[in-house]
Amino acid sequence: MAKVKICETVIRDAHQSLIATRMKTEEMLPILEQMDKVGYYSIEAWGGATFDSCLRFLNEDPWERLRKIRDKVKNTKLQMLFRGQNILGYRHYADDVVEYFVQKSIANGIDIIRIFDALNDKRNLETAIKATIKEGGHVQAAISYTISPPHVKAHTNEGFAQYAKELEEMGANSICIKDMAGLLTPYNAYDLVKKIKNTVKIPVELHTHSTSGLGSMTLLKAIEAGVDIVDTAISPMALGTSQPPTEALVATLQGTEFDTGLDLKELDKIAKHFMPLREQYLASGLLDPKVLKVDVNALLYQVPGGMLSNLVSQLKQAGQSDKLTEVLEEVPRVRADAGYPPLVTPSSQIVGTQAVFNVIGGERYKMCTNEFKGVIRGEYGKTPVAVDPEFAKKIIGDEKVIDYRPADKLKPELETLREKVKPWAIQEEDVLSYALFEQVAVKFFEQRKNAMYNLDGANADFDKKIHTV
Numbered sequence: 001m002a003k004v005k006i007c008e009t010v011i012r013d014a015h016q017s018l019i020a021t022r023m024k025t026e027e028m029l030p031i032l033e034q035m036d037k038v039g040y041y042s043i044e045a046w047g048g049a050t051f052d053s054c055l056r057f058l059n060e061d062p063w064e065r066l067r068k069i070r071d072k073v074k075n076t077k078l079q080m081l082f083r084g085q086n087i088l089g090y091r092h093y094a095d096d097v098v099e100y101f102v103q104k105s106i107a108n109g110i111d112i113i114r115i116f117d118a119l120n121d122k123r124n125l126e127t128a129i130k131a132t133i134k135e136g137g138h139v140q141a142a143i144s145y146t147i148s149p150p151h152v153k154a155h156t157n158e159g160f161a162q163y164a165k166e167l168e169e170m171g172a173n174s175i176c177i178k179d180m181a182g183l184l185t186p187y188n189a190y191d192l193v194k195k196i197k198n199t200v201k202i203p204v205e206l207h208t209h210s211t212s213g214l215g216s217m218t219l220l221k222a223i224e225a226g227v228d229i230v231d232t233a234i235s236p237m238a239l240g241t242s243q244p245p246t247e248a249l250v251a252t253l254q255g256t257e258f259d260t261g262l263d264l265k266e267l268d269k270i271a272k273h274f275m276p277l278r279e280q281y282l283a284s285g286l287l288d289p290k291v292l293k294v295d296v297n298a299l300l301y302q303v304p305g306g307m308l309s310n311l312v313s314q315l316k317q318a319g320q321s322d323k324l325t326e327v328l329e330e331v332p333r334v335r336a337d338a339g340y341p342p343l344v345t346p347s348s349q350i351v352g353t354q355a356v357f358n359v360i361g362g363e364r365y366k367m368c369t370n371e372f373k374g375v376i377r378g379e380y381g382k383t384p385v386a387v388d389p390e391f392a393k394k395i396i397g398d399e400k401v402i403d404y405r406p407a408d409k410l411k412p413e414l415e416t417l418r419e420k421v422k423p424w425a426i427q428e429e430d431v432l433s434y435a436l437f438e439q440v441a442v443k444f445f446e447q448r449k450n451a452m453y454n455l456d457g458a459n460a461d462f463d464k465k466i467h468t469v
């Protein structure tokens with residue numbers, strides 16, 4: 001009887017963290033039946049970045065990917081990551097879009113929806129949780145894990161346990177500790193898991209990253225504290241900014257009271273599929289050895305891997321690459337000003353971009369992005385610590401800070417979106433792709449349409465609908 005359950009992340013977070021989410025469906029399909037056989041508790045298969053990348057870079061329909069995966073994975077649960085009221089996008093959507101997205105995700109094959117909010121404002125999870133329950137899915141409510149200076153008392157293990165309890169009361173079937181930046185240290189994980197397990201009755205899952213070199217140790221201490229499920233990645237796509245390796249953990253627990261019950265020989269068949277792909281990614285430069293190193297910045301500056309690479313590229317574009325250290329030191333200050341939000345999409349981008357502006361603008365907050373103003377206005381929800389009124393005045397003047405659930409003021413938008421997507425829609429789900437990634441989705445729809453006229457992408461003139469060669 002397996003005591004610790006494994007969620008395998010290779011087809012979602014592992015490649016999102018290592019190769020900018022560029023794994024293609026065709027690279028996954030041949031191994032899915034083996035992955036289904038192995039005995040994982042679940043396979044993480046879908047999320048915001050995979051959805052975006054399918055449309056934007058891979059010319060793939062993310063819905064079709066999900067259906068193809070489901071077709072091969074008949075027994076193991078499939079799970080996805082869901083940004084609460086942001087769905088898989090970067091802004092708040094009206095409830096009708098959130099509900100419809102949940103409905104279609106489950107109808108196309110998702111079993112477990114891991115729902116989080118960047119600010120841990122539970123009001124932003126309400127609609128997605130209710131919709132998942134209604135559709136018969138498993139609600140996994142996630143805590144966006146972060147740390148902040150002890151004196152602000154914003155992120156304590158007691159506070160997180162209390163939040164877990166509230167999520168359980170809202171109808172969660174399990175809790176996920178989502179440590180997106182690899183900040184959770186092993187002994188702290190032990191304490192946090194103990195406190196949550198003492199507070200809730202539902203299973204607890206731990207999601208972490210190996211970025212700072214702590215991943216496997218953190219999982220082990222969490223297991224000793226009684227965590228039920230852990231996220232790992234098959235070895236060729238593990239470590240660095242990805243998850244700790246599945247096989248090493250399985251071997252560690254073998255013969256103990258925590259034995260996962262997974263067979264290393266069966267796992268090896270999966271590793272053998274991904275090993276040549278890893279070599280290919282390295283050779284093409286898609287996998288940069290830099291992301292495989294232990295990164296102390298993660299611990300020093302508490303910046304998630306994806307956010308760090310965004311900062312690097314923003315500075316490069318501005319021709320100010322030498323300012324990276326200054327920006328990294330500015331990030332915690334901006335975060336403090338903004339009420340200590342956890343740094344996860346979209347707050348990580350918002351805080352990061354504002355820190356870049358503050359440094360290259362020569363004066364702090366001389367230029368403010370609309371998104372940063374939005375955070376201060378409460379448009380993303382309640383920040384963990386109240387924003388200092390004087391600071392708020394400096395950023396948004398006399399504008400009112402909203403104190404209701406941000407989506408309460410959003411009018412239903414599905415019908416309007418349906419009208420807009422009409423020229424391209426060939427399936428009901430297209431309206432959701434359009435809702436989330438409007439221009440990117442349209443570009444994809446156009447290419448799909450042309451492919452239907454038998455024009456292939458390499459040598460087609462899409463406007464004239466003819467082949468140029």
Ligand code: CO
Binds near residue numbers: 180207209
């Ligand atoms: Co992650």
